[in-house]
Amino acid sequence: MNLILLGAPGAGKGTQAEILKEKLGIPTISTGNILREAVKNETPLGLEAKGYMDSGKLVPDALVISIIEERLKKDDCKNGFILDGFPRTIPQAEALEEGGVHIDKALEIAVRDEVIVSRLSGRRVCHGCGAPYHMISCPPPADNVCPKCGGEIIIRKDDLPETIKHRLDVYHEQTEPLKGFYGEKGKLAAVNGENGIEETTRLALEALGV
Ligand code: AMP
Numbered sequence: 001m002n003l004i005l006l007g008a009p010g011a012g013k014g015t016q017a018e019i020l021k022e023k024l025g026i027p028t029i030s031t032g033n034i035l036r037e038a039v040k041n042e043t044p045l046g047l048e049a050k051g052y053m054d055s056g057k058l059v060p061d062a063l064v065i066s067i068i069e070e071r072l073k074k075d076d077c078k079n080g081f082i083l084d085g086f087p088r089t090i091p092q093a094e095a096l097e098e099g100g101v102h103i104d105k106a107l108e109i110a111v112r113d114e115v116i117v118s119r120l121s122g123r124r125v126c127h128g129c130g131a132p133y134h135m136i137s138c139p140p141p142a143d144n145v146c147p148k149c150g151g152e153i154i155i156r157k158d159d160l161p162e163t164i165k166h167r168l169d170v171y172h173e174q175t176e177p178l179k180g181f182y183g184e185k186g187k188l189a190a191v192n193g194e195n196g197i198e199e200t201t202r203l204a205l206e207a208l209g210v
Contacts, residue, residue, distance in 0.1 A: 001026065001080045001208070002102055004087070006178055007109035008171045009158075010120040012193045012200055014132050016109060017084040019201050024210065026080035029071050031064050031088075033130045036156075040127070056163040058088060058170060065095045072101060088175045093182075106182035107204060109193035113168055120164045126151045137197065 001024060005013040017028040035053060038046030045063065052059045068086055071077070087093040096103065111119075122135035124144075128151015133140040140146075140153040158167060182188040191203035 001210075002104050003080070003208070004083045004103055004106040004182070005085075005109065006106050006175070006182075006188075007193060008111060008113070008116050008175075009164075009167045010116045010123065011109040011111040012197065013084045013109060014130075015197055016193075016200060016204055017082050018132075019197070020082055020204065023201075023205065024080065024082070026082060027076045028082045028084055029068065029077075029086070030084040030130070031067060031086040032084070034067055034071070035059060035064075036130065054157045054163075056158050056166040056170065058174060061089055061091045061095070064088075065092060068092075068096070069099060072099075087178060090177055090181060093178055103182070103187060105208060106178065106188050107207060108179060108188060108190040109200060109204070110190050111193045115194055116168060117164055120159050120167075121161055123156070123159050124153050125156055127154045128152065 003020070003024075003026075005017055007013050014030060014032070017030065021028040035046070035049045039050045039053065040046065045067070048063065049059045064086060068083070072081065087096060119134070124133040124135065124140050125131070126133070126146035126149060128146055129149040131146055131148050132138070133153055144153040145151075146153055157163070179188055179190075189207040191200060191207050193200045
């Protein structure tokens with residue numbers, strides 16, 4: 001299954017992507033995680049992306065499109081993949097089509113803005129492996145050391161309050177039109193993402209028919 005996860009920042013795409021990856025046995029590709037890794041390692045890609053990311057803006061399409069094109073060529077994507085955070089604009093979705101990448105479903109995880117704001121301000125992430133934590137639903141250990149990899153658990157710069165509103169605006173303006181894009185092709189499914197991680201997974205699996 002070639003799957004896209006759609007939804008606002010903080011809707012739970014990353015969390016569901018990790019769960020669905022295990023259940024479906026296909027890799028998750030997160031452009032946000034790839035870009036954060038590049039920023040951490042100070043690669044040319046990371047240096048170019050950092051300013052956009054820290055201020056909550058989208059990285060230019062050409063940059064993320066080439067990341068995805070390279071990643072999808074790898075062997076582990078042969079039996080399917082889950083895209084988390086890509087496409088995020090209509091031109092990115094068109095680039096997938098032009099590259100001959102077939103998409104089976106775009107699954108929207110729907111969460112209202114006010115819920116997003118309270119979630120994002122409690123969000124934490126492992127600087128080492130990208131594992132997600134949350135002060136309420138999945139609190140990190142008191143020493144902020146990731147149990148999965150020993151990395152430090154931090155607040156992403158783009159989860160700072162002043163950046164959250166901007167990211168939501170960017171989502172509504174540039175990413176939400178993808179619902180129409182995939183809806184017209186009969187590929188859109190939507191699930192309510194406000195009722196906890198397990199319930200969202202249940203609804204997602206139901207919507208995917210697996
Ligand atoms: P995320 O972890 O998906 O919220 O992504 C974090 C940041 O990485 C975003 O706010 C953007 O700056 C950048 N980013 C991730 N994916 C994309 C994409 N598909 N297009 C443009 N920018 C992206």
